[in-house]
Amino acid sequence: MYNRVLLKLSGEALSSSENAFDPKVLSKLAEELKEVHDSGVDLAIVVGGGNFIRGKIVEQMGIDRVQADYMGMLGTVINAIAVQNSLEQIGVPTRVQTAIEMQKVAEPFIVRRAVRHLEKGRVVIFGAGTGSPYFSTDTTAALRASEIKADVILMAKNGVDGVYDSDPKKNPDAKKYEKLTYMDLLNQGLQVMDSTATSMCMDNDIDLIVFNMNERRNILKAVQGKGNGTVISKKGE
DSSP states (O other), rough: OEEEEEEEGGGGGOOSSSSSSSSSHHHHHHHHHHHHHHTTTTTEEOOOTTTTHHHHHHHHHHEEEHHHHHHHHHHHHHHHHHHHHHHHTTTTTTEEEESSTTTSEEEEEOOOHHHHHHHHOOOOEEESSSSSOOHHHHHHHHHHHHHTHHHHHHHEEESSSESSSOOOTOOTTOEEESSEEEHHHHHHOOOOOHHHHHHHHHHTTTTTEEEETTTTHHHHHHTTTTTSSSEESOOOO
């Protein structure tokens, strides 16, 4: 069982076809996260903002890339507050920290304060990415995991239970990998996370587990090392 984990959630993981973030989806997610918290694990979360806005799409509309990325960062803050509210409604203590200071709604990111919150049993949710453009929330997850000295990054996927050699939704013969190294990701061009995030995880020897979050209790199973996702590590062990 891992002692300190960082969960990477996409913005789409909070949404439905009707809503940018869906109360029913958030409620179900919160119950899953409460199980992890109650198991005694230190839990931190990085959430994306793709359910609201994607930088590349905004850029295609003629908006400057830097401004588009900042718009995406603000979307992640909305999602972080939504996750916080859902957790606190069921009695889970939380803190939201943002890389862009907005003290009316969240704490500024300070690594020592974040670690102290975890030690006190609070779930820490990181918003606003790294605070700088040109960096994805994958890179944010790798950076925050390195800073708080997390044992593993749990990369939650919607409907995909690991890493495959091709798209399993398009190719029924796609091969699933049980274990990989970070060099495998880079050499084979497997689209798990961007190369910056991959290199950072490898350099800091942080495990990565890619799993399907749509199955009941899969987050807790991944924390306990009992999941059926793909485990990626520096040495592939």
